Amino acid sequence: MADVICFLTDIKQGITAADKEIAVMLKKSKKPIILICNKADNYEKDKYEAYEFYNLGLGDPYPISSTNAIGLGDVLDKIYESFPKKVQNEEEKETIKVAVIGKPNVGKSSLINKILGQNRAIVSDIAGTTRDAIDTPFENENGKYVLIDTAGIRKKSKVKESIEKFSIMRTLLAIERADVCLMMIDAIERSYRSRCQNCRRSTRSWKRCYYCNQ
Numbered sequence: 001m002a003d004v005i006c007f008l009t010d011i012k013q014g015i016t017a018a019d020k021e022i023a024v025m026l027k028k029s030k031k032p033i034i035l036i037c038n039k040a041d042n043y044e045k046d047k048y049e050a051y052e053f054y055n056l057g058l059g060d061p062y063p064i065s066s067t068n069a070i071g072l073g074d075v076l077d078k079i080y081e082s083f084p085k086k087v088q089n090e091e092e093k094e095t096i097k098v099a100v101i102g103k104p105n106v107g108k109s110s111l112i113n114k115i116l117g118q119n120r121a122i123v124s125d126i127a128g129t130t131r132d133a134i135d136t137p138f139e140n141e142n143g144k145y146v147l148i149d150t151a152g153i154r155k156k157s158k159v160k161e162s163i164e165k166f167s168i169m170r171t172l173l174a175i176e177r178a179d180v181c182l183m184m185i186d187a188i189e190r191s192y193r194s195r196c197q198n199c200r201r202s203t204r205s206w207k208r209c210y211y212c213n214q
Contacts, residue, residue, distance in 0.1 A: 002031060003032075004034065004082045004083060005029065005033045005034070006034045006036055006075075007022065007033055007034065007035050008036045008038055009035065009036065010037075010038060010039055011039050012039050012046070012049075014049070015055060023056040027058070033058050034062065034079060035061045037050045037062065038065070038066055039065065039066075039067075040065050040071065041065045041068055043063070046065075047071075062074055062078065072166075076169065094143070096144070096146070096179050097146045097177060097179045098147050098180045098181075099148040099150055099171075099174045099177075100147065100148065100150060100181075100183075101181055101184070102152060102153070102183050102184035102185060103152050103186070104152025104153075105152065106152070106185060107186075108149055108150065108152070108184050109149055112136065115138065115147065116136065116138060133150045133151070133171060133174035134149045135147075135148055136148075148174045148178060150174050150175075151167035151168065151170060151171050152171075153171055
């Protein structure tokens with residue numbers, strides 16, 4: 001069952017009879033509903049057409065342009081805010097969550113595969129292969145763990161694609177929920193700036209950060 005429902009509408013068509021029927025059905029679900037008005041391609045002009053969608057009674061409409069990747073950040077923030085607060089059980093409290101972070105292509109996925117003793121994470125020489133934070137349970141004689149493979153983080157000036165921005169956001173969320181951060185660095189590379197940035201992201205979240213090189 002879904003925790004959050006995204007209701008996608010066409011801002012150019014306005015409210016249709018089908019939209020009204022779906023809105024009535026969604027209200028009965030008692031789930032958080034995010035009303036998204038797509039096709040606001042001429043964003044500065046089209047966004048005002050979204051006010052009509054208040055008539056559906058589903059709260060604030062979010063005008064976006066999926067084609068031009070405009071307005072997606074606000075929608076993603078709203079989705080995250082709408083997730084129900086998870087109550088940890090005793091077993092989850094005993095499990096240590098370890099986020100493996102670092103620049104793209106420094107060997108994060110390879111390290112996780114080595115610890116697990118099997119190829120669970122996809123490994124490639126192409127930077128940016130890992131797009132989302134992936135949780136993998138792991139247990140040994142010392143306890144229970146969740147290894148979190150994350151997307152690599154680059155300097156903001158080098159991030160152009162919307163999907164990479166989303167991947168970085170997922171990495172930052174992984175840092176927030178981790179108990180420990182293991183930061184991978186490339187021993188051959190002499191640049192320390194990106195290392196310091198990643199370390200600051202961990203320490204700002206009050207996470208223990210350990211270094212591991214390639």
